[in-house]
Amino acid sequence: MVDSKLVEDRVFSIVAEIKDISLRSGRDPKDVKLLAVSKTHPIETLLPAVDTGLLWGLGENKVQEGESKVQDWPEGHPVSWHLIGHLQRNKARKALSLFSMIHSLDSLKLGETMDRLVKEMGLSPYPVLVEVNTSGEAAKHGVMPDDALPMVLSLTELCPNLEVLGLMTVGPLSDDRSDTARAFESLRLLRDRISIETGLPLREPSMGMSGDFDLAIEQGSTVVRIGSSIFGVRERR
Numbered sequence: 175m176v177d178s179k180l181v182e183d184r185v186f187s188i189v190a191e192i193k194d195i196s197l198r199s200g201r202d203p204k205d206v207k208l209l210a211v212s213k214t215h216p217i218e219t220l221l222p223a224v225d226t227g228l229l230w231g232l233g234e235n236k237v238q239e240g241e242s243k244v245q246d247w248p249e250g251h252p253v254s255w256h257l258i259g260h261l262q263r264n265k266a267r268k269a270l271s272l273f274s275m276i277h278s279l280d281s282l283k284l285g286e287t288m289d290r291l292v293k294e295m296g297l298s299p300y301p302v303l304v305e306v307n308t309s310g311e312a313a314k315h316g317v318m319p320d321d322a323l324p325m326v327l328s329l330t331e332l333c334p335n336l337e338v339l340g341l342m343t344v345g346p347l348s349d350d351r352s353d354t355a356r357a358f359e360s361l362r363l364l365r366d367r368i369s370i371e372t373g374l375p376l377r378e379p380s381m382g383m384s385g386d387f388d389l390a391i392e393q394g395s396t397v398v399r400i401g402s403s404i405f406g407v408r409e410r411r
C-alpha cells in the first residue's frame with residue numbers, strides 16, 4: 175500500500191524547500207519547476223504527487239516504462255510526461271508520441287532523426303534540452319562541454335522543428351559537494367556563453383536531483399528533477 179499522505183507531504187516539503195532556497199539565492203521561486211522523477215515507481219504511488227497540482231510533470235528515464243504508465247494512467251489526473259534518460263534513435267518515434275519534452279538530447283544524429291519525425295507527426299516545434307556531461311564521467315550521457323556550442327549551432331541550422339529550450343546536466347557522483355557546485359556552475363556559464371553566441375534564450379538550465387537541488391538552484395537551475403525525496407528509494411537507477 176502506498177502511503178498517499180506521505181507522498182503528498184513530501185511534495186509539499188520539497189516545494190517549501192525550493193521556495194526557501196530560491197529566496198535565499200535571490201531568485202523568484204516561480205522560476206523553478208518541479209519535475210517528479212517517477213521511474214521504477216507504480217502509478218498508485220505517483221497519483222498523490224500529481225494530485226497536489228504542484229508538479230510541472232513526471233520524468234521517466236526509459237521509453238518502455240513510460241509507455242506502460244502513460245497507457246494505464248487513469249483519467250482525471252492530468253499530467254505531462256517528460257523523458258529524462260538516454261534515447262535510442264529507434265525509439266524516437268515512440269518517445270515523441272508519449273512525452274511532451276525530451277531533456278536528454280545528446281547527439282546531432284538523434285536530433286536529425288527527431289526533427290524529421292516531429293515534422294511528420296505534426297508536433298513542430300518540439301521542445302528539447304541538450305544534455306551536457308559536465309563531470310566528464312564515462313558512464314554519463316551527454317555531449318562534452320566543448321561540443322555543446324557546435325551541437326546547438328548545428329541543431330539550429332539542421333533541425334528547424336526542434337526548439338532547444340536549454341541545457342541539462344546530471345551532477346557528478348562525488349560526495350564532495352564542491353565538485354557538484356562546480357559542475358552546476360560550469361553548466362550555467364556554458365549556457366550563458368552559448369546563449370550569447372547563438373542569440374537563443376536557452377531559458378531552461380535543468381539541473382539538480384534529490385541530493386543536490388539546493389546547489390543547482392543557487393546556480394540558476396529552472397528545473398529540478400526529484401525522485402527519491404518524493405517517492406522513496408529505488409531498487410535500481
Ligand SMILES: *Cc1c(COP(=O)(O)O)cnc(C)c1O
Nearest residue numbers: 211235258383384399400401402
Ligand atoms: C533518477 C534521475 C533523477 C532523480 O534522482 P533522485 O536522486 O532520486 O532525485 C534525476 N535526473 C535523472 C536524469 C535521473 O535519471
